[in-house]
Amino acid sequence: MASLNVGNLGEFLRDQRRNAQLSLRQLADAAGVSNPYLSQIERGLRKPSAEILQQLAKALRISAETLYVQAGILDEKDRDGLEVQSAILTDPTINERQKQVLLQIYESFRKENGLATDDEATRPST
Secondary structure, X not given: OOXXXXXXXXXXXXXXXXXXXXXXXXXXXXXXXXXXXXXXXXXXXXXOOHHHHHHHHHHHOOOHHHHHHHHOOOOHHHHHHHHHHHHHHHOOOOOHHXXXXXXXXXXXXXXXXXXXXXOXXXXXXX
């Protein structure tokens, strides 16, 4: 089977798993995927879906966006925008109206600089 363009993702996942001191089986169980499937991802033989990446990120206690960038789903510049948005949306010191205003201002600057994606400022808060 030819290796897909996910080798960097596999290496990154393996490093994260080892840093978390998890065995392949432990991570597979925590993420709800099979051992062989996770092994294939780590070896660059399979390309996981965004949903599987999210499950792996949760099990590794890292951001899903980090894995999306590694998998080529998100550009690094998109990730930066998501991190800013996440910081704004999770800030307990400002209210919902203030959060929405900040997101709209941020989005307008990104559009002005050609970095915005559609609907970034209109995502609902969680």
